[in-house]
Amino acid sequence: MFSSMALMRWPQQSLARAPRLQYFRQVVARQPRRSLHLAPPFLLDDYIPLYQLLSSVEASKKRSRAYAHLSSCNLCPRLCGVNRYETTGVFYWSGRQKPCIQGHNGSGSVFFSGCNLRCTFCQNHDITHQRNGFDLTPEQLAEWYIKLQDTGGVHNINLITPEHVAPQVALSILAARDMGLTLPIVYNTSAFDSLDSLELMDGLVDIYLPDFKVWSKNASRRLLKADDYAAVARESIREMHRQVGDLCFTGDGIAKRGLLVRHLVMPGKEAEAEEIMGFLADHVSKDVFVNIMEQYRPAAHVGKPKKERQRRPPQVTEPGGVQHEVVTDSETQDVRYAEINRPVTEQEVSGVRKAAERVGLWRFNDPPKHDGFAI
Template identity: 65%
Template sequence: MLLNLQTTPPPFLHDTYTPRYILLSEPDCAKKRSQAYAHLAKCNLCPRKCGVNRLEGKTGWCLIGERAKVNVIAPHFGEEPCIQGHHGSGSVFFSMCNLRCVFCQNHDISHQRNGMDLTPEELGDWYIKLQEVGNVHNINLVTPEHVVPQVALSILHARSLGHRIPIIYNTSSYDSLESLALLDGLIDIYLPDFKVWEPSTSKRLLKADDYAATARESIKAMHAQVGDLCFTGDGIAKSGVLVRHLVMPGLEEEGAKIMRWLAEEVSRDMFVNIMEQYRPSAYVGKERTRGRRKEEVNGEAAAAGEGEEGRGEEKEKKKEERRYAEINRAVKGEEVESVRKAAERAGLWRFCDPPRHDGFNI
């Protein structure tokens, strides 16, 4: 008797995978090139909508003109196991950003204009080097929101040179729909970070009160393009969306709201990484530079702090004067656990946890 065997791969598993940009027709490629230059001529890549002509060297909020500025290009082993694999993720860290997160964990890159100025062609050449020499699993574009036209042109250039591995768009989620439309067909994996939920929080900590609304709109558009995260049999992610959320001190309820929204409004099959590695960084915990006490301005602080009692009072005053004091500590385990439980209650079940077997967690 013949058995009716399953011939299709199980959910979230590709038998084989061909990157989306390889499947584009030549007319579609030409159209995207034209659109990329149009975006640069009147920049609307993010909700800032500066409207500057970057082809003429003008810059807006991100301070980046016609050429992308790149800080680091190298195989990277600090990503999720399904992204970095055994050979690393070919990461391209772009300088500057369209947000100004006061706690930025990569502030030395995202808040400073350091690095190489590269044309799209030079950038695409680096993708080929990472593929051929580094043998990486993918190209991972880190903080690329403000250089999407250059990224689109670089992918198309690399395609013409024989590029054949997936492209990852590693973003804060502060993207415009116009920007994501340009990327449609070029990106295989979207790696958005959904940071905070409340406008008051994003205004204070990200300097963008419309962040959460933009992130919701952006993540929905990303999921509409590539769907839930899928893998090949080796455990390496090839397509789909992986959402990151960095749990922050005292903001676990905002994290819970993000998890509920992902489950109810996008997909209960969303692959989520609830991250616990927050640390005070960038401007958090720095001493205030304005509003100093009068005796400090007059050079009388030493006298006010004489003796053990005086020094103790001085320490307390300085502690109160630290910037963003409410997040000037490490995140607690119970805060991380609270967000995880909220995600599970909402129906999410695909998490970036250590696998209970040899290999990768899919």
């Protein structure tokens, strides 16, 4: 059994990554099964954020690309192509910041108003659907990153729902770099990203934190209002993994670089979850870090009464020719998205976990058995 200190002393430079990973798996196979958060292939001695490694020329090119994308926006899969200097396109942009307490000192969370999806069950719908917030320039947003770093002492800058404002986000990261930002950047996304958007973020983002929500076109169309969500998510997540690889930690247990995929277990959607887990194992990496989330609850439009239709209610004729309208139980209880109008069960959550394990996934965002910090 490895001790935590033994893990930290692993001679990383003496073995290439692939042989080291193969050897580690062989050793683990002989050990009693347990949950590992730190393993030699995923342990970093130290870490410098990727944006700090950009040359001045590379940073200048990033800025130029960001401004160019704003003039003809193609940075989400809807590809509206509008001039963002003159109009908002499909969605507005504004920033809303809220430090949230996570891990040791917390993750510096920055919420962006609006979203390029319209999830019927969105648990942040007051921000994403109603677009509450206020407008900031990229430079003003960068100043908030610095405040979170210097005053809040957070572990990272966590950008939440940034897909539709990727150019502004890229410019804010580059501005914060010049202001002295030294924290890793977390890109917290629905995975409904275009490859152009992810190319712009390459070298700026350290940790990609995408959701993979549903698999089928029917579920995507009905619940997310996007016909091609799963196809986009598959392509996006593969690109994210290409950029940053599997999730890696420093010796204190804090994630610094890599991919962490989240899946929100939803009522009656176990089959979709099984497809998602199979894709991650077969087409991304069996070492991908997965967060199987059980906190689904009906929100946003789920469970709201259906809009009344202008139709004549059914009538019956009583003896003597007296007619009256009939109101059935189903009509009084008819609500929107009734199939997901309940919490998930323990059996559904455990079923998704077992499906993930069956396809070979093994790195899960379980509560750590050490003092480390999990995103």
